[in-house]
Structures are given as structure tokens and as C-alpha cells.
Amino acid sequence: MDSTVLECRQQGGAVVELLEWDAGTYDALPLPHKRWGAAAIARLELSGSETVLDLGCGTGRDAERLLGLLPQGRVIAVDGSAQMLRELRTRLASQLDRIDVLQADVREPMVLPRPADAALSVATLHWLPDHAAAFRTVAAVLRPGGRFVAEAGGAGNLATFRTALRAVSGADGSEIWNFAGAAETTDRLRDAGFTDIDVRLVEDPASLERGEQLEAFIGTVVLGAQLRELPVDERRPFVHAVAERLPEPVLDYVRLQISARKQSVP
Numbered sequence: 001m002d003s004t005v006l007e008c009r010q011q012g013g014a015v016v017e018l019l020e021w022d023a024g025t026y027d028a029l030p031l032p033h034k035r036w037g038a039a040a041i042a043r044l045e046l047s048g049s050e051t052v053l054d055l056g057c058g059t060g061r062d063a064e065r066l067l068g069l070l071p072q073g074r075v076i077a078v079d080g081s082a083q084m085l086r087e088l089r090t091r092l093a094s095q096l097d098r099i100d101v102l103q104a105d106v107r108e109p110m111v112l113p114r115p116a117d118a119a120l121s122v123a124t125l126h127w128l129p130d131h132a133a134a135f136r137t138v139a140a141v142l143r144p145g146g147r148f149v150a151e152a153g154g155a156g157n158l159a160t161f162r163t164a165l166r167a168v169s170g171a172d173g174s175e176i177w178n179f180a181g182a183a184e185t186t187d188r189l190r191d192a193g194f195t196d197i198d199v200r201l202v203e204d205p206a207s208l209e210r211g212e213q214l215e216a217f218i219g220t221v222v223l224g225a226q227l228r229e230l231p232v233d234e235r236r237p238f239v240h241a242v243a244e245r246l247p248e249p250v251l252d253y254v255r256l257q258i259s260a261r262k263q264s265v266p
Ligand SMILES: C[S@@+](CC[C@H](N)C(=O)[O-])C[C@H]1O[C@@H](n2cnc3c(N)ncnc32)[C@H](O)[C@@H]1O
Pocket: 018, 019, 021, 033, 037, 055, 056, 057, 058, 059, 061, 078, 079, 080, 081, 084, 104, 105, 106, 107, 121, 122, 123, 124, 127, 128
């Protein structure tokens, strides 16, 4: 079967407007997401025949790793960005018979083409304003007993970076990002029907080289939403001004790491 591509539409029929990503630049950067994804996948403890949902799959880096661990299994790759999914299809062109690719806004309830045995989400939850709703969505598509493993920016994430951002723009990104704490996340997971819940906040700063590398990283990975609101010719100077205000070329990441299991039917 070929990969399935679905258009995501809101109830009224309007196409949902989501942040588009510069997928080519994204993949060329020294992304800590590579090890975040690998560590999260290891926590899934896959046997090799599962169908795994990757929520906010981006360019398919983790989907590729998953397929390598799933000789008899499949991946359902979901993302809202057409550019990211185009890159994913190119990366995984020879394996599309084992992937369902869905363009969807995960803020909305989802209908998957098949049930999921496990679910993964890397560096995506902090883009979602309502984690309780997102966890209910995952619980709804996961089979009873299925594992949910996720990681994202958590409480305290990018505190130094956000101070620099506030100095330049007057806003620190809290109107855009949702950096949740461990206790509230645990409560939301339990309320959504998860058990065996383990949620941690882990400091994990990423060091970059000042100049082109740092600014490409900030412009592509961190400030996409802010830049979208600016005229094109003001974007580079804006990123440069924020980078110049950082005391070190470091993004002071704090990661929210989630492991949970959907309750089994009693
Ligand atoms: C930082 S990227 C992470 C991508 C990938 N998981 C990785 O680790 O490289 C965040 C991803 O979340 C997706 N995303 C953000 N909000 C979304 C939404 N509401 N619905 C669907 N995808 C969304 C973006 O399109 C983007 O691909």
C-alpha cells in the first residue's frame, strides 16, 4: 500500500493554518533532537511488530529509526507542516509501503487509518496550547496497554534565551510556547486515562558556534513563529539581535520527559 496523505480540515471545512517549517535547513543543523528522539524511542521498548504513531514527526528522522526497529511493524507519521512531510517522503521514499503519512493538526481529534500499539512525540508538545486535549487524543488512538513516550520543552525551558528575546522584542515567547511542569503533566496524563506515569524535567543545554550556525538554529528551530509575524527583511536582524544578547552561544534547554501506558481494559 502507498503512503496515505490526508488533508486536515476543521469542522467548518477551513484548512487549519499551522506554522510552516524550513525543512531543508532544519535537517542540516546540529540538532539535539537527534539524541532526544533516540532516547525517547529506546523507552518504547519495541518488540518489532508494532504500529507506532509519531506525533509531530517532522522530517522523518525518528520514523526512519523506528522502521529500523520494526521489521514486521509500521509507522503512522503525523505532522501539520507540508514542508516537513515532503522531506519525510523523500527521506523514506523506499519504505513508504510501511508508513501512513498524515497531514493533520494534532490540536484536533484524529482519525488514524489503523490502531496504534505505541505512540511517540519528540519536540512537539510545547507547540500545543492544550496538553490535556493532546493526551486525550493520544489515549483515544492508542490500544489499551500501549506505551506513550514523549519529550518536549518543559518548565524553565530556554530561560536565558527568553530573557534575550524579551529584551529585543518585549515578549518572551510565553504567548506561543507551552512549557509544562512535571506535576501538572502527570495529572493530565492520569486524567486522560494513562497509568505507569513517569514524568521528569531534565536540563540539557545545547552549545552552538556563534555566528551563522547559532543564528540559523535560532531562526529555524526556535523563533519560527515570531519571525512569521515580521517582514522578511527584518527577520535576520531580529535573530542577530537576540543572538547577540545571549551571554554564551548556548540554548538552555530543559526537557519534559514522559513515559506512560494507556490503561488496560479491566
Ligand atoms: C521541533 S519540530 C520536531 C519535529 C521532529 N519530531 C523532530 O524531533 O525533529 C516540531 C514539529 O511539530 C509540528 N507541529 C507543531 N504544531 C503542530 C500541530 N498543531 N499539528 C501538527 N503538527 C504540529 C511541526 O510542524 C514540526 O514538524
